[in-house]
Amino acid sequence: MxxxxxxxxxxxxxxxxxxxxxxxxxxxxxxxxxxxxxxxxxxxxxxxxxxxxxxxxxxxxxxxxxxxxxxxVSKDGRPGPAAVPLMGQIAAGRPIPVPDSESWSAAASAEMIEVPESFIANRKDVFALKVKGTSMIDALINDGDLVVMQAVQSVDNGDMAAVWLKSEKEATLKRFFKEKGDRIRLQPANSQMAPIYADASNVAVQGRVVGVIRKLV
CATH class of the missing domain: 1.10.10.10 (Winged helix-like DNA-binding domain superfamily/Winged helix DNA-binding domain)
Known part of the structure; x- marks a missing residue:
C-alpha cells in the first residue's frame, strides 16, 4: 500500500x-x-x-x-478498532463497593479505550470495566484484565454479567443463574470460591460480557 x-x-x-x-x-x-x-x-x-x-x-x-x-479500515482491509468508555473497575472476587449504578453512565467517563470492532458489532451502550480479583480465572478472566460489556438489564442463565447488589451497594462480576423461587446464584469461575446467593429483589443486572482484553505479563 x-x-x-x-x-x-x-x-x-x-x-x-x-x-x-x-x-x-x-x-x-x-x-x-x-x-x-x-x-x-x-x-x-x-x-x-x-x-x-x-x-x-x-x-x-x-x-x-x-x-x-x-x-x-486498517491497511490489511480488516475493520479498525472502535472506542468505548472505561467506566472504572469491578470485582471478580468478593463484591466491591462502587458509588452507585448511575456511575456507569458513559457520560461519567473521560477515558476511552480501543477495542476490536467485533466487540461492538451492532450493539448499543458498550463500555469496559477493569477486573479486580480472580474469581473468573477459569473463564480466562484474570486480575487486571478488561471486560467489554453491553449495558443490559437482563441476561440468560449462565451469562457472565456485572451485577449490582442493591442493599450492599456493591457490584460483582459473575455467571448469573436464576434458581427456584426468587433466589439468584452468582457463580464464580474459580473452584476455590463459593457462589453468592441473593434474593432477586436485591439484584440488578448492569451489563453482559461481550469480550475480554487480557493483560499481558
Missing part, C-alpha cells in the same frame, strides 16, 4: 485524523457536519467528496443507510 502522503491530500489526511480522534473521544463516528466544523471545510458536499476519496483508497468504509455510518 502506498504511503498515506502519496495518496491523500493534506485535507484528506486531516479528515482521517479527525475521524480517528473523534472516535477515540466519543466512541462513535462523526457526522458529516461534525467533519465540516472540525476540519474547517466549507460545505458538506466538499466533505462528502473527500470521504468518497478516502473510501475509494480503502481508508474508510461507509454505510450510507446508517447515521454516522463511517468505519475505519
Amino acid at each position: 502506498a504511503k498515506m502522503s502519496d495518496t491523500l491530500s493534506s485535507r484528506q489526511e486531516k479528515i482521517l485524523e479527525y475521524i480517528r480522534g473523534y472516535m477515540r473521544h466519543h466512541g462513535i463516528p462523526p457526522s458529516i457536519r461534525d467533519i465540516v466544523a472540525g476540519c474547517g471545510i466549507s460545505s458538506t458536499s466538499v466533505a462528502d467528496y473527500n470521504l468518497k476519496h478516502l473510501e475509494r483508497l480503502g481508508f474508510i468504509r461507509r454505510h450510507h443507510e446508517i447515521s454516522r455510518g463511517i468505519e475505519l
